[in-house]
Amino acid sequence: GGAYGQTDPPTIPVAELFKGKEFPTGEIQNHPGEGNSFRETSEEARARDRLNDDLYAKLREGAEVHRQVRSYAQSFIKPGIKLVDMCERLENKNRELVAEKGLERGIAFPTGCSLNHVAAHYTPNSGDETVLSYDDVMKVDFGVQIDGRIIDSAWTVSFNPRYDALLDAVRQSTDTGVRLAGIDARLCDIGETIQEVMESFEVELDGKTYPVKAIRNLNGHSIGQHQIHGGKSIPIVKNGCEESLIMEEGEIFAIETFGSTGRGFVIEDMECSHYMKRFDCPHVPLRMQSSKKLLAHINKTFGTLAFCRRWLEREDGGSAFVNGPQGKQDKYMGALKNLCDVGIIQPYPPLCDVKGCYTAQYEQTFVLRPNCKEILSRGDDY
Numbered sequence: 001g002g003a004y005g006q007t008d009p010p011t012i013p014v015a016e017l018f019k020g021k022e023f024p025t026g027e028i029q030n031h032p033g034e035g036n037s038f039r040e041t042s043e044e045a046r047a048r049d050r051l052n053d054d055l056y057a058k059l060r061e062g063a064e065v066h067r068q069v070r071s072y073a074q075s076f077i078k079p080g081i082k083l084v085d086m087c088e089r090l091e092n093k094n095r096e097l098v099a100e101k102g103l104e105r106g107i108a109f110p111t112g113c114s115l116n117h118v119a120a121h122y123t124p125n126s127g128d129e130t131v132l133s134y135d136d137v138m139k140v141d142f143g144v145q146i147d148g149r150i151i152d153s154a155w156t157v158s159f160n161p162r163y164d165a166l167l168d169a170v171r172q173s174t175d176t177g178v179r180l181a182g183i184d185a186r187l188c189d190i191g192e193t194i195q196e197v198m199e200s201f202e203v204e205l206d207g208k209t210y211p212v213k214a215i216r217n218l219n220g221h222s223i224g225q226h227q228i229h230g231g232k233s234i235p236i237v238k239n240g241c242e243e244s245l246i247m248e249e250g251e252i253f254a255i256e257t258f259g260s261t262g263r264g265f266v267i268e269d270m271e272c273s274h275y276m277k278r279f280d281c282p283h284v285p286l287r288m289q290s291s292k293k294l295l296a297h298i299n300k301t302f303g304t305l306a307f308c309r310r311w312l313e314r315e316d317g318g319s320a321f322v323n324g325p326q327g328k329q330d331k332y333m334g335a336l337k338n339l340c341d342v343g344i345i346q347p348y349p350p351l352c353d354v355k356g357c358y359t360a361q362y363e364q365t366f367v368l369r370p371n372c373k374e375i376l377s378r379g380d381d382y
């Protein structure tokens with residue numbers, strides 16, 4: 001069998017695999033900067049760290065699920081696969097290995113599989129026939145959550161070696177950002193250095209040379225409990241945020257960098273698939289009965305985690321929807337649009353650079369422990 005007694009392909013929930021044992025820790029790095037060197041030996045820091053053992057166990061279980069799911073996905077992601085089939089296969093394995101249980105543990109947000117000039121927030125809606133091609137550059141971005149503790153990590157899939165320099169640029173940029181991160185690190189300094197690394201690369205496509213650009217309006221983010229975006233953004237370019245913003249002890253971050261052969265700027269485009277209840281959403285009296293039913297389903301099934309249209313059509317979609325001429329979607333779409341219009345649900349449309357360009361992404365989730373920095377989502381793949 002595979003690692004830790006896991007079957008191949010993996011079928012044993014990670015919690016079962018490690019019953020009575022500690023989950024594997026992520027990559028440990030020191031906090032950068034002379035001012036932090038005391039943390040490696042400080043007894044007070046270690047004592048504070050021990051108070052978080054339960055939190056770290058949830059994060060480490062989620063990270064191990066992420067590694068095993070992505071390793072399984074990498075075994076079947078090949079040219080010719082239909083994206084909706086790929087997403088469903090990956091999501092079902094995610095549910096299986098996390099031992100999904102309502103809002104307590106499960107998938108954290110939709111499986112992003114954005115292609116080429118689309119940088120993020122694309123997953124197929126029902127009826128989408130898109131098939132992966134040899135010349136595609138696909139960003140696979142998915143999450144795992146245990147008691148609302150989210151692991152958000154992504155990598156880029158390509159088959160044509162002509163994109164290698166683009167993927168290397170982004171992978172090195174993300175690793176640089178992760179290395180510079182730490183308690184008291186300034187977010188703007190991280191952004192500036194990420195851009196320097198990114199823009200030291202170029203890609204040759206069809207005889208033309210393109211400088212790799214950091215996508216200036218995409219960024220990493222802090223992560224809260226049941227909250228994928230915790231309020232702090234980590235820029236990936238110079239002058240990306242207020243100089244006074246720093247990272248603090250105990251915070252959890254996802255550093256994600258994006259490289260592009262296009263403009264280095266994304267806009268919202270194409271049909272929306274990703275949605276999420278606003279964390280601080282207003283209490284709005286709803287008129288439409290179908291909106292009330294849909295909101296009740298969203299609260300029960302997703303809470304404040306992101307979801308996609310496909311998941312509203314799953315069998316546990318509740319009795320809220322009846323099969324109409326286009327199946328269930330014609331029932332919930334009106335209600336979903338209404339919930340967005342009144343400001344309860346926020347849509348997250350695909351984020352696109354210019355058509356014909358190529359974008360890549362790598363993303364890691366880490367925690368700023370009192371005595372060290374733990375890159376939770378690190379694997380032997382990335």
Ligand SMILES: O=S(=O)(c1cccs1)N(Cc1ccc(F)cc1)Cc1ncn[nH]1
Pocket residue numbers: 109110112120121141152219220221228229233254256274275276306307348
């Ligand atoms: O772009 S974000 O909205 C963002 C906002 C400010 C800084 S980062 N976002 C959080 C999110 C929002 C909606 C989702 F359905 C899933 C995630 C980043 C992200 N997307 C995928 N992985 N990480």
Ligand SMILES: [Mn+2]
Pocket residue numbers: 147148
């Ligand atoms: Mn909770």
Ligand SMILES: [Mn+2]
Pocket residue numbers: 141142152153154256363
């Ligand atoms: Mn992500």
Ligand SMILES: [Mn+2]
Pocket residue numbers: 152220221254256363
């Ligand atoms: Mn993210």
